[in-house]
Amino acid sequence: MSGAELNTRGRQWALGALVFLGGFEVMVLEIVGARFLQPFFGGSFYIWTSQIGVVMLALALGYAVGGRLADRWQQARPLGMMLVPAGIFILLIPNFAGGMLDMIVDRYAVAVPVEALADTENEPASELIAELPADFLQGAEPEAASETPTETAPEEAWTEVPPFWQKMAPALGSAVVFLLPCFLLAMISPYIIRLATHQVEEVGTLSGTVYAASTVGSIAGVFITAYVLLDHYSSTTLFRATGWLTFGLAGLCFALDILWPESSQNKSDSAE
Amino acid sequence: MAGIFPKQIGLSGVVLLLALAWSVQGQVRLRTSSAYNQITVEDAGGYRLLRFNGSMETRMWLPNPLFGHFEYTEYFQMPLLFNPKPQRVLLMGLGGGSMVRAFQHYYPDIHLDTVELDAKVAQVAKQFFHVKETAKHKIHFSDGRQFLRLNKTRKYDAILMDAYTSNQFGTHIPFHLATKEFFALASEDLTKEGVLVFNVIGTYDDWRSDIVGSMYQTLKSVFPHVYHFQASDTRNIVMLAVKSKEPLTSTTLKNKVAALRAARPKLPKFFGPRVARIRAQAPKSAANAGVLTDDFAPPGGLLKSKKR
Numbered sequence: 001m002s003g004a005e006l007n008t009r010g011r012q013w014a015l016g017a018l019v020f021l022g023g024f025e026v027m028v029l030e031i032v033g034a035r036f037l038q039p040f041f042g043g044s045f046y047i048w049t050s051q052i053g054v055v056m057l058a059l060a061l062g063y064a065v066g067g068r069l070a071d072r073w074q075q076a077r078p079l080g081m082m083l084v085p086a087g088i089f090i091l092l093i094p095n096f097a098g099g100m101l102d103m104i105v106d107r108y109a110v111a112v113p114v115e116a117l118a119d120t121e122n123e124p125a126s127e128l129i130a131e132l133p134a135d136f137l138q139g140a141e142p143e144a145a146s147e148t149p150t151e152t153a154p155e156e157a158w159t160e161v162p163p164f165w166q167k168m169a170p171a172l173g174s175a176v177v178f179l180l181p182c183f184l185l186a187m188i189s190p191y192i193i194r195l196a197t198h199q200v201e202e203v204g205t206l207s208g209t210v211y212a213a214s215t216v217g218s219i220a221g222v223f224i225t226a227y228v229l230l231d232h233y234s235s236t237t238l239f240r241a242t243g244w245l246t247f248g249l250a251g252l253c254f255a256l257d258i259l260w261p262e263s264s265q266n267k268s269d270s271a272e
Numbered sequence: 273m274a275g276i277f278p279k280q281i282g283l284s285g286v287v288l289l290l291a292l293a294w295s296v297q298g299q300v301r302l303r304t305s306s307a308y309n310q311i312t313v314e315d316a317g318g319y320r321l322l323r324f325n326g327s328m329e330t331r332m333w334l335p336n337p338l339f340g341h342f343e344y345t346e347y348f349q350m351p352l353l354f355n356p357k358p359q360r361v362l363l364m365g366l367g368g369g370s371m372v373r374a375f376q377h378y379y380p381d382i383h384l385d386t387v388e389l390d391a392k393v394a395q396v397a398k399q400f401f402h403v404k405e406t407a408k409h410k411i412h413f414s415d416g417r418q419f420l421r422l423n424k425t426r427k428y429d430a431i432l433m434d435a436y437t438s439n440q441f442g443t444h445i446p447f448h449l450a451t452k453e454f455f456a457l458a459s460e461d462l463t464k465e466g467v468l469v470f471n472v473i474g475t476y477d478d479w480r481s482d483i484v485g486s487m488y489q490t491l492k493s494v495f496p497h498v499y500h501f502q503a504s505d506t507r508n509i510v511m512l513a514v515k516s517k518e519p520l521t522s523t524t525l526k527n528k529v530a531a532l533r534a535a536r537p538k539l540p541k542f543f544g545p546r547v548a549r550i551r552a553q554a555p556k557s558a559a560n561a562g563v564l565t566d567d568f569a570p571p572g573g574l575l576k577s578k579k580r
Contacts, residue, residue: 039453039566042415043437043446044389045307109422159422160414226571234568 011260015192016213018249022188023214025242025249027221028229029090029185030055032238033178035230036093040101041170049167050174058179062186069187070194079191080253083246086184091243094236097177104173108165111157185246189214301400306392309438313400320400322368324393327438330368330401337402338377341370344471344508346546347501349374351430351467353528353547354514356535358382358429362461364416364449365435366393369403376409378540384409385428387419389435417448420457427463433470443473447569450487454566455494459515468495468513475507476555484509485561488554493563501549509555520552 034051041047069078161169193207229238298316305311312323319340322330333340348371351358359382363371366388375384386409388394394411397403405411412419416435436443448454450470458468472487474480488511491498495513499520502509518524529547533539562568 035447035571038446039417039448039451042389042418043448044415105418105421158412159424160412161418161422166414231570234565236567 007260011256011262012196014252014256014260015196018188018252019192019210019213020217020220021245021249022185023217024221025245026055026059026182026185027218028225028238028242029178029182031222031225032230032235032242033174036097036177036235036239037101037170037173040098040105041173044166044170046167046170047174050171051178053171054174054178055182057175058182059186062183063190065183066187067190067194070191074194076195076253076256079187080250082184082187083250083253086181087243087246087250089184089243090181090246091240093177093239093243100176101173104169104176105161108169109159109161112160181246188249302396304392304396306390308390309393311392311396313396320368322396322401324367324438327443329438330370332368332370332373332401337373341374342503342508343505343546344501344503344510345370345374345434346540346542347503347510347512348432348434348469348471349378349540349543350501350510350512350547350550351432351469352379352532352536353525354467354516355429355463355465356532360385360426360428361430361432362387362428363432363434364419365433366397366403366411367434368401369397371432371434372397372403372409373401374540376404376406378538379536380408382408385426386411387414387416387435389413389415416446417454417457420454420461423461426461427466428461429463429466431458431462431466431468433468436471436473445473445483445487447564447571448566450490451564451566451569452490452493455491455513459494462515464515466515468515470511470513472509472511473507474509476502476509477557479507481555481557482561484555485557485559486564487511488558489561490564492554492558497552500551500555501546502551504549512550520550525550 030051034047037047037051041050066079069082073079189210193203193210196206196210197203225238233241298314298321300312300314301320302311302313309324310326312321314321314323315334318334320332320334321328322332331340331342348363351361361375361382361384363384363386366372366386372384372386375382386394388411391413394403394413398405416433433449435446435449437446438444455468459466462468468491470487470491472484474484476484488498488500491511491513495515496517497514497519499512499514500509501512514520520528525547529544
């Protein structure tokens with residue numbers, strides 16, 4: 001194998017790793033995130049709705065912007081520059097997210113006036129007892145406690161989250177914490193397609209490979225996080241690790257053109 | 273000829289089995305689904321059953337709804353030992369309303385708030401399980417933790433936790449209702465002598481004993497005293513976490529029972545025998561169990577969390 005060939009192979013592996021790990025990280029954030037949001041917004045179905053919706057939104061935006069930036073810059077370094085803030089953000093999620101989510105929960109809680117509830121009791125409980133067969137009564141108290149409910153004082157209002165915000169507050173919380181890092185990570189795939197493309201004839205194969213690698217990374221992220229990581233590590237640890245991994249990806253972008261420069265032939269191709 | 277007999281026996285056997293299955297399975301009264309549960313109401317052998325996603329939640333004797341419930345629900349009346357005349361009690365997780373029926377019947381003076389996530393469950397409970405909303409009982413549709421977080425005005429004498437999610441593999445505690453942070457929040461909303469009751473599905477030394485140990489440790493990390501009762505008819509352990517620092521001894525327990533009997537002469541008959549099942553020592557599995565926190569509550573285990 002010639003030196004140029006080895007170089008090309010190394011570059012391919014590096015680009016593949018970037019795509020795979022980018023996809024992996026997005027799903028680690030989604031799954032750990034769902035768990036992280038639960039104490040704030042409850043174990044509701046809307047947590048998952050929010051996480052899935054927000055991550056898809058981040059992917060759409062990241063793909064669109066990442067592709068355009070790749071066309072403009074055509075180098076890995078700027079992508080690395082974008083991943084550094086993503087890493088810092090993810091690393092600091094355990095530090096800032098709690099306070100922000102608390103604010104969101106409190107923001108949409110409203111006082112609900114107490115409506116006077118009519119006493120809908122249509123059959124007194126003691127009548128139920130009267131229907132009992134005699135033998136079943138043995139060991140059971142035949143008579144209810146005789147006190148009748150006394151009048152209740154007028155009640156203070158309840159604090160509740162209205163139905164609309166029960167749906168939207170988790171989405172907002174999810175967006176505040178996860179939209180930005182997932183957006184930045186989503187830029188990797190289209191960016192890498194641009195970096196790896198030399199001839200238009202290979203774009204089909206190449207983009208297919210990149211999509212597949214990124215998605216396989218995501219699949220791994222989902223299952224490994226849910227089945228293994230959450231059983232052994234705290235959310236804090238996982239956010240920190242994901243942050244450091246993002247720095248690693250940024251480092252890989254910076255090193256890419258130094259360690260595995262494109263061959264001159266490729267360069268002339270891409271310069272058109 | 274010889275071949276005919278076995279065939280006939282086989283056929284009648286099948287018919288018998290089908291008949292048996294039919295009688296055991298009973299009559300389905302309702303099959304519906306909500307955002308959270310597939311709900312089935314079924315009448316079988318004189319009982320009405322409530323199932324979520326296949327798991328049985330509630331059993332109620334049809335001729336008298338005050339009977340037929342699972343024994344574990346009776347331990348939810350134990351907070352009365354510590355306060356015979358509680359003003360306000362909070363119940364998390366309505367299900368088929370066994371506890372609501374009991375409280376409304378035996379202790380009609382107590383103000384009951386129920387928090388239920390699934391509005392469909394409340395509808396079913398009202399329609400099929402004699403659960404009533406009255407001036408003394410309000411049902412709130414909310415997540416339990418969010419309800420406590422937003423509650424800044426009310427103090428409860430007891431908080432009763434029976435909120436589970438179910439699927440065909442069984443029932444699971446929603447983790448955010450089982451962590452140290454959650455219990456600290458609950459403790460804030462309890463009165464000075466308040467009690468939190470938690471239904472733990474598991475056994476002392478075999479099936480899910482690890483979760484029993486973890487729950488004990490987690491409750492103990494917030495409350496000074498935790499007592500527990502093992503139900504005799506199902507695999508439930510009901511934990512009683514007490515805010516008061518005063519420890520329970522056989523003498524103080526005897527006094528508390530006497531005080532309760534004086535305050536409520538018409539206690540249900542089962543009360544005494546249930547009190548007798550109280551245990552104060554830590555369950556064996558607590559020795560190597562960890563405290564569950566918001567940060568670390570392994571989903572594959574809330575089942576097997578290790579000491580960290």
